[in-house]
Amino acid sequence: MLRNPPQDEPKDKEGGVIAVARALSLLEAFQVDESTLSLAELSRRTGMHKTTVLRLARTLALSHYMVQAEDGQWRLGPATGWLGARYQAGFDVNNAVEPVLRQLAQLTGESATFYVREGKIRACIARVEGSQAVRHHVRTGERLPLDRGAPGRVILAFSGERGEPYEGIRKRGYHLSLGEREPEVASVAAPVFGLNWRLLGSMCISGPVSRLSTAKLDKYAKNVIRAANELSYALAGKRSADTPPVISNWHP
Numbered sequence: 001m002l003r004n005p006p007q008d009e010p011k012d013k014e015g016g017v018i019a020v021a022r023a024l025s026l027l028e029a030f031q032v033d034e035s036t037l038s039l040a041e042l043s044r045r046t047g048m049h050k051t052t053v054l055r056l057a058r059t060l061a062l063s064h065y066m067v068q069a070e071d072g073q074w075r076l077g078p079a080t081g082w083l084g085a086r087y088q089a090g091f092d093v094n095n096a097v098e099p100v101l102r103q104l105a106q107l108t109g110e111s112a113t114f115y116v117r118e119g120k121i122r123a124c125i126a127r128v129e130g131s132q133a134v135r136h137h138v139r140t141g142e143r144l145p146l147d148r149g150a151p152g153r154v155i156l157a158f159s160g161e162r163g164e165p166y167e168g169i170r171k172r173g174y175h176l177s178l179g180e181r182e183p184e185v186a187s188v189a190a191p192v193f194g195l196n197w198r199l200l201g202s203m204c205i206s207g208p209v210s211r212l213s214t215a216k217l218d219k220y221a222k223n224v225i226r227a228a229n230e231l232s233y234a235l236a237g238k239r240s241a242d243t244p245p246v247i248s249n250w251h252p
Helices: 018-027 039-046 050-062 078-090 093-108 150-157 166-172 214-236
Strands: 066-068 074-076 111-118 121-128 143-145 175-178 185-193 199-208
Touching: 018 039, 018 050, 039 050, 050 066, 093 111, 093 121, 093 199, 093 214, 111 150, 121 150, 121 199, 143 150, 150 166, 150 175, 150 185, 150 199, 175 214, 185 214, 199 214
Parallel strands: none
Antiparallel strands: 066 074, 111 121, 111 199, 121 143, 175 185, 185 199
16 A cells, blocks of 8 residues: 655745744743743734644643643743753853854954953954954953954943944944054954843954055945844844844844
């Protein structure tokens, strides 16, 4: 007796399995400060029919990824906590940062660096050298001023510093400088956000002023913003109400 061959799961236009994507959207419907959601609210947030939401929730509950309370409300189950703990245990920020820096350096030919704030200074925690023979040199671990140079200015701006140039930086989403910290150095930087969309640091490319004019820095700003946004989404996750407007409103 002939049997029908097994059928693949339905795929979306990007090749993903639709059922898996729907289940993940259900888990992602919960905000950080929300413990439970009703079936109706889950349906509204995901755009799926209540019967579909109920079927997915019950399936996830079998593996403890969701739990239904006595009043009928749904909450995330303990399996999501175990998954998060495993992720945190194996997470190294440099594993996420360095590939993005490498891609940015290859794209622009200039050195790409990631800075974080340490009190009143900024520290270089990751760097990929550019392909140019003449380069601006910064060592990993080196500490530099916050109030001079594009990376430091960006960190101050998105830390809430008032006045100019910080108001302008927050509106543009990036900052460029020529000879501000060192007479012969130019750079352009954009902010990077981490967990819960809190400022983590800034990403920049830098090189000699003789090669990086204002026009060229403006051109490279799109590459830096795109790389910084890519890293932000990798670290913070999907867009939410906490996502800064500078990222939500930016289009390549």
